[in-house]
Amino acid sequence: MINLTINGKAITAPEGSTILEAARANGIDIPTLCYDKAVEVYGACGLCVVEAEGIPKLLRSCSAKVSEGMVVNTESERVVRSRKIAMELLMSAHDGDCVAPCQLNCPARTDCQGYVGLIANGEYDAAIKLIKNKISLPASIGRVCPHPCEKACRRQNVEEPINIAQLKAFAADMDLKADSYMPDIQEPTGKKVAIIGGGPAGLTAAYYLTIMGHSVTVYDMMDKMGGMLRYGIPQYRLPKEVLDKEISIIEKTGVKFVNNSKLGVDYTIESLKAENDAVIVAVGAWKSSSMRTPGEELDGVYGGIDFLRGVIQGNAPEIGEKVAICGGGNTAMDACRTAVRLGAKEVYVVYRRTRAEMPADKLEIDEAEEEGVIYKFLTNPLSFNGEDGKVKSITLQIMELGEPDASGRRRPVPVEGKTEEIAVDSVILAIGQKLVQGDVSELELNERGNIVADPDFFTTSIDGVFAIGDATNRGASIAIEAIGEADRCVKAVDAYLNGQQLDTRVPYISKRDEDTIDYSDREKKDRINPKVLPADVRNKNFDEVSLGFTEDEAKAEADRCLECGCREYYKCKLLNVAQRYDICPERFKGEMPQKYSHDENAFIERNTSKCILCGLCVRSCREVMKLSSIGLMGRGFKTDVSPAFSLPLDETNCNNCGLCVQLCPTGSLTEKFNLPKQVPLDEQYSEEFVEIDGMKSSVIVSRYNGKVLRVIPNDEVSRNSGLSREELRKLL
Amino acid sequence: MRIVIGQGSCGIAAGAEKVRKALLNTNINKDDISITGCIGMCYLEPIVDIYDDNNKVTRLVQVSENDAETIAQFVESGDKSLLDKLIVSDEDSEFLTKQTRIALRNCGILNPEKIDEYIGAGGYEAIKKALTEMTPEEVIDVVKTSGIGGRGGAGFPTWFKWNAARSSEGEEKYLICNADEGDPGAFMDRAVIESDPHNLIEGMLIGAYAIGAKHAVVYVRAEYPLAIKRLKKAIEQAKEKGLIGNNIFGTDFSCDFMIKAGAGAFVCGEETALIESLEGHRGMPRLKPPFPAQSGFWRKPSNINNVETFANIAWIINNGGEAFAAMGTEGSKGTKVFAVTGKVKRSGLVEIPMGKTLRDVIFDIGGGMKTDKDFKAVQMGGPSGGCIPAELIDTVIDYKALGATGAIMGSGGMVVMDESTCMVGMAKFFLDFTAKESCGKCIHCRIGTKRMLEMLERITKGEGKEGDIELLEELCYSIKDGALCGLGQTAPNPVLTTIKYFRDEYEAHIKDKKCPAGECSDLIEYKIDADKCKGCTLCARNCPVNAISGTVKNPHVIDTDKCIKCGKCYTVCKFGAVVKE
Numbered sequence A: 001m002i003n004l005t006i007n008g009k010a011i012t013a014p015e016g017s018t019i020l021e022a023a024r025a026n027g028i029d030i031p032t033l034c035y036d037k038a039v040e041v042y043g044a045c046g047l048c049v050v051e052a053e054g055i056p057k058l059l060r061s062c063s064a065k066v067s068e069g070m071v072v073n074t075e076s077e078r079v080v081r082s083r084k085i086a087m088e089l090l091m092s093a094h095d096g097d098c099v100a101p102c103q104l105n106c107p108a109r110t111d112c113q114g115y116v117g118l119i120a121n122g123e124y125d126a127a128i129k130l131i132k133n134k135i136s137l138p139a140s141i142g143r144v145c146p147h148p149c150e151k152a153c154r155r156q157n158v159e160e161p162i163n164i165a166q167l168k169a170f171a172a173d174m175d176l177k178a179d180s181y182m183p184d185i186q187e188p189t190g191k192k193v194a195i196i197g198g199g200p201a202g203l204t205a206a207y208y209l210t211i212m213g214h215s216v217t218v219y220d221m222m223d224k225m226g227g228m229l230r231y232g233i234p235q236y237r238l239p240k241e242v243l244d245k246e247i248s249i250i251e252k253t254g255v256k257f258v259n260n261s262k263l264g265v266d267y268t269i270e271s272l273k274a275e276n277d278a279v280i281v282a283v284g285a286w287k288s289s290s291m292r293t294p295g296e297e298l299d300g301v302y303g304g305i306d307f308l309r310g311v312i313q314g315n316a317p318e319i320g321e322k323v324a325i326c327g328g329g330n331t332a333m334d335a336c337r338t339a340v341r342l343g344a345k346e347v348y349v350v351y352r353r354t355r356a357e358m359p360a361d362k363l364e365i366d367e368a369e370e371e372g373v374i375y376k377f378l379t380n381p382l383s384f385n386g387e388d389g390k391v392k393s394i395t396l397q398i399m400e401l402g403e404p405d406a407s408g409r410r411r412p413v414p415v416e417g418k419t420e421e422i423a424v425d426s427v428i429l430a431i432g433q434k435l436v437q438g439d440v441s442e443l444e445l446n447e448r449g450n451i452v453a454d455p456d457f458f459t460t461s462i463d464g465v466f467a468i469g470d471a472t473n474r475g476a477s478i479a480i481e482a483i484g485e486a487d488r489c490v491k492a493v494d495a496y497l498n499g500q501q502l503d504t505r506v507p508y509i510s511k512r513d514e515d516t517i518d519y520s521d522r523e524k525k526d527r528i529n530p531k532v533l534p535a536d537v538r539n540k541n542f543d544e545v546s547l548g549f550t551e552d553e554a555k556a557e558a559d560r561c562l563e564c565g566c567r568e569y570y571k572c573k574l575l576n577v578a579q580r581y582d583i584c585p586e587r588f589k590g591e592m593p594q595k596y597s598h599d600e601n602a603f604i605e606r607n608t609s610k611c612i613l614c615g616l617c618v619r620s621c622r623e624v625m626k627l628s629s630i631g632l633m634g635r636g637f638k639t640d641v642s643p644a645f646s647l648p649l650d651e652t653n654c655n656n657c658g659l660c661v662q663l664c665p666t667g668s669l670t671e672k673f674n675l676p677k678q679v680p681l682d683e684q685y686s687e688e689f690v691e692i693d694g695m696k697s698s699v700i701v702s703r704y705n706g707k708v709l710r711v712i713p714n715d716e717v718s719r720n721s722g723l724s725r726e727e728l729r730k731l732l
Numbered sequence B: 001m002r003i004v005i006g007q008g009s010c011g012i013a014a015g016a017e018k019v020r021k022a023l024l025n026t027n028i029n030k031d032d033i034s035i036t037g038c039i040g041m042c043y044l045e046p047i048v049d050i051y052d053d054n055n056k057v058t059r060l061v062q063v064s065e066n067d068a069e070t071i072a073q074f075v076e077s078g079d080k081s082l083l084d085k086l087i088v089s090d091e092d093s094e095f096l097t098k099q100t101r102i103a104l105r106n107c108g109i110l111n112p113e114k115i116d117e118y119i120g121a122g123g124y125e126a127i128k129k130a131l132t133e134m135t136p137e138e139v140i141d142v143v144k145t146s147g148i149g150g151r152g153g154a155g156f157p158t159w160f161k162w163n164a165a166r167s168s169e170g171e172e173k174y175l176i177c178n179a180d181e182g183d184p185g186a187f188m189d190r191a192v193i194e195s196d197p198h199n200l201i202e203g204m205l206i207g208a209y210a211i212g213a214k215h216a217v218v219y220v221r222a223e224y225p226l227a228i229k230r231l232k233k234a235i236e237q238a239k240e241k242g243l244i245g246n247n248i249f250g251t252d253f254s255c256d257f258m259i260k261a262g263a264g265a266f267v268c269g270e271e272t273a274l275i276e277s278l279e280g281h282r283g284m285p286r287l288k289p290p291f292p293a294q295s296g297f298w299r300k301p302s303n304i305n306n307v308e309t310f311a312n313i314a315w316i317i318n319n320g321g322e323a324f325a326a327m328g329t330e331g332s333k334g335t336k337v338f339a340v341t342g343k344v345k346r347s348g349l350v351e352i353p354m355g356k357t358l359r360d361v362i363f364d365i366g367g368g369m370k371t372d373k374d375f376k377a378v379q380m381g382g383p384s385g386g387c388i389p390a391e392l393i394d395t396v397i398d399y400k401a402l403g404a405t406g407a408i409m410g411s412g413g414m415v416v417m418d419e420s421t422c423m424v425g426m427a428k429f430f431l432d433f434t435a436k437e438s439c440g441k442c443i444h445c446r447i448g449t450k451r452m453l454e455m456l457e458r459i460t461k462g463e464g465k466e467g468d469i470e471l472l473e474e475l476c477y478s479i480k481d482g483a484l485c486g487l488g489q490t491a492p493n494p495v496l497t498t499i500k501y502f503r504d505e506y507e508a509h510i511k512d513k514k515c516p517a518g519e520c521s522d523l524i525e526y527k528i529d530a531d532k533c534k535g536c537t538l539c540a541r542n543c544p545v546n547a548i549s550g551t552v553k554n555p556h557v558i559d560t561d562k563c564i565k566c567g568k569c570y571t572v573c574k575f576g577a578v579v580k581e
Helices: A020-025 A077-092 A101-105 A112-120 A124-131 A138-144 A146-151 A166-175 A198-210 A240-252 A271-274 A304-311 A330-341 A362-370 A479-495 A551-558 A572-580 A617-621 A657-661 A725-731 B011-014 B016-024 B067-079 B088-097 B115-120 B127-133 B136-146 B160-169 B188-195 B197-211 B223-241 B271-278 B307-319 B320-325 B358-365 B400-404 B423-437 B448-460 B468-482 B484-489 B491-513 B538-542 B568-572
Strands: A002-006 A009-013 A051-054 A072-073 A192-196 A215-219 A256-258 A278-283 A299-304 A321-327 A345-350 A374-377 A380-389 A390-404 A412-422 A426-429 A465-467 A604-606 A630-633 A640-641 A669-670 A683-691 A696-703 A709-713 B002-006 B031-036 B048-051 B057-060 B174-179 B213-221 B256-262 B302-306 B337-340 B348-353 B374-379 B385-389 B413-418 B524-528 B578-580
Touching: A002 A020, A009 A020, A009 A362, A009 B538, A020 A051, A072 A304, A072 B568, A077 A572, A077 B448, A077 B468, A101 A112, A101 A146, A112 A124, A112 A551, A112 B160, A124 A166, A138 A166, A138 A240, A138 A479, A138 B385, A146 A709, A166 B188, A192 A198, A192 A271, A192 A696, A198 A240, A198 A479, A271 B031, A299 B524, A304 A330, A304 A426, A304 A683, A304 B067, A321 A330, A321 A412, A330 A362, A330 A426, A330 B271, A345 A380, A374 A657, A374 B524, A380 A412, A390 A426, A465 A479, A465 A630, A465 B484, A551 A640, A617 A657, A640 B115, A683 A725, A683 B174, A696 B302, B011 B188, B011 B223, B016 B031, B016 B067, B031 B256, B048 B067, B088 B413, B088 B524, B115 B223, B127 B197, B127 B307, B136 B307, B136 B320, B160 B197, B160 B302, B174 B197, B174 B271, B174 B307, B188 B197, B188 B307, B197 B223, B197 B302, B197 B307, B213 B223, B213 B271, B223 B256, B256 B271, B271 B302, B302 B307, B320 B448, B337 B358, B348 B358, B358 B374, B358 B413, B374 B423, B374 B491, B385 B413, B385 B491, B423 B491, B448 B491, B468 B484, B524 B568, B538 B568, B568 B578
Parallel strands: A002 A072, A192 A215, A192 A278, A215 A256, A278 A465, A299 A426, A321 A345, A321 A426, A345 A374, B002 B031, B174 B213, B174 B302, B213 B256, B337 B413
Antiparallel strands: A002 A009, A051 A072, A380 A390, A390 A412, A604 A669, A630 A640, A683 A696, A696 A709, B002 B048, B048 B057, B337 B348, B374 B385, B374 B413, B524 B578
């Protein structure tokens, strides 16, 4: 036995063993992407380098043997620097998406591709479970979310994005119809968390903290939970019955709800802090913003969310026959469409830019128009004019579009001397909302008047008090933004409860350059939208406008998904190593070695642009299987793994043993699985044994949601059996 | 009287074969006409040596086939004045007289295709001595005393490698000659094989005896057809004489020879990649350890040396290790061959004792710059080496001293540059080479060299940005540390040394978007100085894109929008009126 020291730890290792073997045997993890004990050492990736005292060069630990008295450091500054640059170089030439752009653009990182794919496969149970990993109110959010996911959806480069939000609502509605999915709750931790605010942020935090075993109480000033989802979104868009059902599921997990309890009146942050191990402030933004236009104080001028809340609570303010809504966002749409439903005859939307610049959802803009709303584009209120203290008309400044501003939208500029006056009975200001500052006076606020919360740790000026959602930092945003913060905050709070600190920054992810993607081979298929109530029916009541997807519609729509994300995301060794070091491959951005390509047979899919040339496939095919069905082609940067003479794999002597796929450290070689739509899923792998021709043989079985997805040969017998994957599956 | 025509590849390229044919068509006795290899004065080819009966030589240079008759007249009349225009000048003669030739001792003198000439000059005496008078250990001792280091570039002690291979267990061992000379600008090995193949064979036989190998292999690039042809012939002749085969000189020592023509991958000059290629695999380096001495060709103990190393061995055995060690410096013994090229006046092969300076080679022997521009730098060791600037011209030729500059001794490529060479462009040229020649196995080399090249391309296009130099340096050091083999580990050297000595040139490209040497076409503009222009119209007539306008005897003007910066006008102008800015 040889005595040596690794990272200050004295260990012994058999003579002739490598440093890598010695380290692994002692629980010291050295990253490597090209080493596997099935084949001869190769030394290509250079990630396993270590530093040994007295040796000037870095050693590749996969081949360097241990020697008596050796002092090895596997994580020295020089070692880490070398690995970091190696990974930066590698990722700069790795043309692939770890996850789909829809997921990346969702503030909560909801696995859109995952559940869309599962819906396409008819796996609705699995879909809702996947959704509920991130969103605890999916039926509600599916209905109201302005879906940033769809804005990133690459299908729009073919025709239109996938209807992701509606698919989410579909899966959630299916779940609400039958026995709803209930998550497993972990053993109680004995820790108590108080959450102030029962809106999307607070409820999300409550749901996931409860699942983790913490004891959670949500305090809310209103008589029911739901926050802005309940008091800011009209019934026709989100029926309160749907919200109630979803909230009741959250309650069933064991969250305690305390309603009609107001911060600063019934309790303080400090008082909650004293009774709990942690406090999360998620109070939202409940005050309508002012336009600072003369006449705002007149009777008949209402704040947008105040107006909506009044209607929802059954005490709608008097709006008369002529109503003007100021603003171009979704709250303005909610207000104008609600005004129509209340019976107003002339409903104007006053917006200083044009339709194209409106931040509201396009469907909302169109549906509002169908319902009779009149748009006054390129106008801006100069003054609200009143008589006897009541608003009577608005003087509008006519605008035109000038140069683009910081947001990229063309800046509206007044046309000198050009105005218009419209007669109104009421005005609704829907230009935004703000935090009611007095409520959170215990916390440090920023210059915008919002709570200062660390964007990654969610900590505030008081230890143990975290803050999320509309009340923090940049102020009010969309619900999914608050949900995303809540999701990350939960992890930070959980760490805090365990005496740790967790940086919730999203780790490195590989993304393809959008400009290089070719869609010319994609067949055009129109986007499917759920049917809606006819405009002349819906504008007279508060029934839900959307009728939701039928099963056939949902499946057909989900089937349009381009499947951007990588199927091997969950077990990608490359990503694992990349995330271990703080890498910035952008520094070395340049040409990609291979054109994005795709070759497949019945079992295996090859994607050469994701290949990192570790050589495991080529070597295992040659050394273990003695087939050499694939080899290395070309030189230098353009080196490529290819079947002989660049033939399709099926035309070579490949016997589909799958060993190359099994060893591939990334998604360059992947094994297809037993579902029509190939969805990236967090499969559970296990080794099992089957009998082939009277011989016991090992196979690797992957399952998801109880279903067998892949059966991969795992020894000589199964690899050489000639059995198809389907036949192997039957042997299980 | 003998008439000997220099027929190395360089001579043939310059027209030596035409000269030979023309001479054969004269009245000169055909038996008196023979060939030799390359004498090393490549800039004076074709070269014809006329030996009188006392073996005194008259050297004629830059001979053309039209001179054949004149030569024939001289042969007939003995009137030397006929040759006045052809006889080498005293100055040019110094190119050879100032050298000390060991590895090249027979080059350009003996007929490489005739073993008898080699034997006549004392050839195969050293192997005879080794086999009949010395034990393999004694041979290794002599080599140890000589202090010779590997001439492929690294200078690793030859005796040590031989000893390691000898000590390795195993009956079957291989001795391999690395003749995969691939550096741009290097041609020492080719010259030795083409001009003196028996010297190589003899050196290899001695090596094979020393390490206990029965098989000798020459790995030579297929781009050297003449070298392969002459080596093949030499092996056949040696076999006929019993110098290759079984029981050589009646001893127990047997050795066969094999030639493997490589497909021309630079990386196959790396010894483990060479072995992979020999075995018929893709030329990619193996991990070391194990070293070839333990597990090499067919996983048997193998020893690999460079051509020039072997070319010294017979001399060392004949003259003793001490004689060799008497030349050179403390750490670098013997002589070294350099292939001097570039902007130097006299380009060719130069063999000098270690310890001389770069000035000795470039100015004393090489004659300085061939242009009116100043000497700027010399690139040593090709793409694996680095540049040494003018201020370090007195650097001593010694492994350590050259290494201290950031360059390397290398295999002997010496590319001389004057003030018109852009150093960023030079680094880019070599990086382009290494990036293309990278085998693609390890990340640092495969992607790192490509990214470095891309950065250099951006910089020379005027698209460099603040921080690029630092990023390049960071990448360079990382590649040196992380690359698997010598190719990658040394690839950053041209960049690092040019940054070290010419950082201001990089900065000028990046910050001012200017190329001080006026070489990067994206960063220069051609203009006509109206005061100097005589209106001769020469430039306008030569411009391939009609970008120059003007009337006779009036100053011309270049339309910079049309100009493709080919530099033709700059070259043809007789008045220096075209300027680069």
